[in-house]
Amino acid sequence: MGVWSWSDPWPLFWLKVLILQGLFFFARYLLVAGLAQALLVWKGARLHPVRIYPDGPPTGQKLREFGWSLVTFWVFGFTGVVGFSWTRLGYTQLYREVHRYGPGYLVFSLVLLVFFHDAYFYWLHRLMHRPNWYWVHQRHHQFRRPTPWASFAFGPVEAFLLSWVVPLALCLFPLHPWTVLAFLWFMTVMNVIGHLGVELYPSGLLGRWGLRLLNNATHHGMHHGEFNCNYGLYFNSWDRWLGTNHPLYEEKVKAILAARSGLGKKDDPTPEEPTRLQEEEGSG
Numbered sequence: 001m002g003v004w005s006w007s008d009p010w011p012l013f014w015l016k017v018l019i020l021q022g023l024f025f026f027a028r029y030l031l032v033a034g035l036a037q038a039l040l041v042w043k044g045a046r047l048h049p050v051r052i053y054p055d056g057p058p059t060g061q062k063l064r065e066f067g068w069s070l071v072t073f074w075v076f077g078f079t080g081v082v083g084f085s086w087t088r089l090g091y092t093q094l095y096r097e098v099h100r101y102g103p104g105y106l107v108f109s110l111v112l113l114v115f116f117h118d119a120y121f122y123w124l125h126r127l128m129h130r131p132n133w134y135w136v137h138q139r140h141h142q143f144r145r146p147t148p149w150a151s152f153a154f155g156p157v158e159a160f161l162l163s164w165v166v167p168l169a170l171c172l173f174p175l176h177p178w179t180v181l182a183f184l185w186f187m188t189v190m191n192v193i194g195h196l197g198v199e200l201y202p203s204g205l206l207g208r209w210g211l212r213l214l215n216n217a218t219h220h221g222m223h224h225g226e227f228n229c230n231y232g233l234y235f236n237s238w239d240r241w242l243g244t245n246h247p248l249y250e251e252k253v254k255a256i257l258a259a260r261s262g263l264g265k266k267d268d269p270t271p272e273e274p275t276r277l278q279e280e281e282g283s284g
């Protein structure tokens with residue numbers, strides 16, 4: 001008999017899902033953010049030309065980021081309990097045999113899930129920047145110069161709102177457990193990249209088309225510094241369509257690229273910091 005079973009008595013089932021989900025989220029975070037942190041330490045001063053913010057985080061910030069991330073994982077664990085309970089009751093479209101929809105659908109459903117999360121995040125994020133909702137999101141913005149440890153540092157209400165992507169997707173379209181697992185790893189890696197504080201993407205991903213399609217560390221780094229801009233997650237489409245990219249976003253990427261190509265010649269490639277956008281929605 002395994003550690004966990006679909007036929008456990010309900011209270012035991014809930015307890016095990018809560019603990020296992022919380023631990024799996026924590027383990028993924030620890031590994032990915034830990035590797036990113038190791039890279040930053042290992043490369044050290046050589047990363048200076050690709051830094052998005054000129055200074056490092058204030059003393060004690062990483063510990064606070066870590067602590068709030070731990071809160072998030074228990075909230076995610078709670079939503080996991082709901083999602084697993086729905087599945088046990090037959091309300092979701094989780095399927096176990098790959099052959100049922102074929103390997104092509106396995107890949108397609110992963111892409112679909114990524115796009116679904118991208119849209120869900122963009123709109124929820126914009127909502128949370130409205131003055132009446134900002135209290136939900138302000139914990140995450142307490143970190144003006146975030147580190148990889150801030151990738152899951154949210155207040156509990158924000159974590160709760162963010163946590164429904166997989167349970168909702170499971171109700172909308174069929175998903176295999178492998179797809180969900182691949183998505184969770186992808187989401188963790190991309191979240192950590194967004195909070196890396198340095199721009200390491202290859203030039204190809206930072207060129208004209210790369211910038212149109214994909215977000216990068218600079219994009220989310222500027223969101224933390226400037227607040228009411230750059231709301232998107234994986235893709236730049238929503239910000240581009242709705243005009244919410246920071247007006248100097250592309251210039252900032254170009255400046256970092258230029259500094260990178262002349263590595264070591266210049267101390268600080270960061271262009272003049274623009275004044276904070278005040279055109280819409282209040283900031284905290």
Ligand SMILES: [Zn+2]
Pocket residue numbers: 140146194195220224
């Ligand atoms: Zn962030």
Ligand SMILES: [Zn+2]
Pocket residue numbers: 125129137141223227
């Ligand atoms: Zn925000």
